[in-house]
Amino acid sequence: ALTEVPLVVDNLGKTYRNGFRAVRSVSFRVEPGQVLGLLGPNGAGKTTTLRMVLGLINPTRGTARVFGRRITPGASVLTRVGAFIEGPGLLPQLSGADNLRLFWQATGRPADQAALDEVVRIADLGPALDRKVGSYSQGMRQRLAIAQAMLGLPDLLILDEPTNGLDPPQIRRMREVLRAYAQDGRTVLVSSHLLAEVEQTCTDVVVMNRGAVISAGPVHELVAAGGPTEFRVDDR
Ligand code: ATP
Numbered sequence: 001a002l003t004e005v006p007l008v009v010d011n012l013g014k015t016y017r018n019g020f021r022a023v024r025s026v027s028f029r030v031e032p033g034q035v036l037g038l039l040g041p042n043g044a045g046k047t048t049t050l051r052m053v054l055g056l057i058n059p060t061r062g063t064a065r066v067f068g069r070r071i072t073p074g075a076s077v078l079t080r081v082g083a084f085i086e087g088p089g090l091l092p093q094l095s096g097a098d099n100l101r102l103f104w105q106a107t108g109r110p111a112d113q114a115a116l117d118e119v120v121r122i123a124d125l126g127p128a129l130d131r132k133v134g135s136y137s138q139g140m141r142q143r144l145a146i147a148q149a150m151l152g153l154p155d156l157l158i159l160d161e162p163t164n165g166l167d168p169p170q171i172r173r174m175r176e177v178l179r180a181y182a183q184d185g186r187t188v189l190v191s192s193h194l195l196a197e198v199e200q201t202c203t204d205v206v207v208m209n210r211g212a213v214i215s216a217g218p219v220h221e222l223v224a225a226g227g228p229t230e231f232r233v234d235d236r
Pocket of ligand 1: 193
């Protein structure tokens with residue numbers, strides 16, 4: 001339905017098996033066309049939240065709904081969601097182009113050459129696209145993995161610290177790519193520990209610290225309120 005909200009996170013919490021409470025309680029929603037920044041220092045619980053939203057780990061409590069569907073671990077990969085999050089994903093013995101083709105088949109998203117060309121442009125690998133991924137630099141691998149998440153232009157794109165480890169020109173490019181991505185009514189959720197980055201990329205922000213949401217709203221309001229420019233490591 002047209003009224004389906006891309007993402008509704010309701011009272012999500014996660015206590016790891018060692019008893020560590022990484023996420024106490026987190027609620028927020030992402031509307032169509034938003035680029036929502038999940039902002040917080042290292043250890044705030046951003047990655048844990050995204051992993052629950054993607055069904056990669058089980059929440060201790062609460063629910064996440066993606067386009068109205070409740071997320072449970074092991075559920076089939078949602079064809080409407082693309083994700084860039086730490087973990088295996090690229091096959092080093094294959095070329096960048098073959099990685100994209102193979103992954104595309106696996107997603108079940110509609111195949112169309114224009115959409116493939118679009119993510120090839122986003123990856124910005126030039127002739128290296130046809131070389132083995134094993135020969136790539138960290139930044140090249142990261143750009144390929146982000147492009148892979150965008151294959152088929154999913155309605156909801158979720159990225160965990162996508163600019164970490166990219167060089168400054170590529171960081172600027174990637175921020176533009178994410179802003180442009182949401183302009184056709186698609187939706188982006190992106191984590192970051194830098195307010196400046198969220199300011200330049202996002203329309204809205206959810207600020208997390210110590211496993212909880214401490215503030216949320218349109219980015220311009222947070223900036224007007226004089227938020228911190230950079231978060232320090234918060235190891236509790
Ligand atoms: P970062 O930017 O460092 O990834 P983050 O906000 O994404 O920060 P998380 O990765 O969600 O934070 O981690 C939150 C806390 O949970 C951290 O203190 C981390 O050490 C802890 N943690 C993460 N995974 C586990 C696990 N499997 N078992 C126990 N503790 C964990």
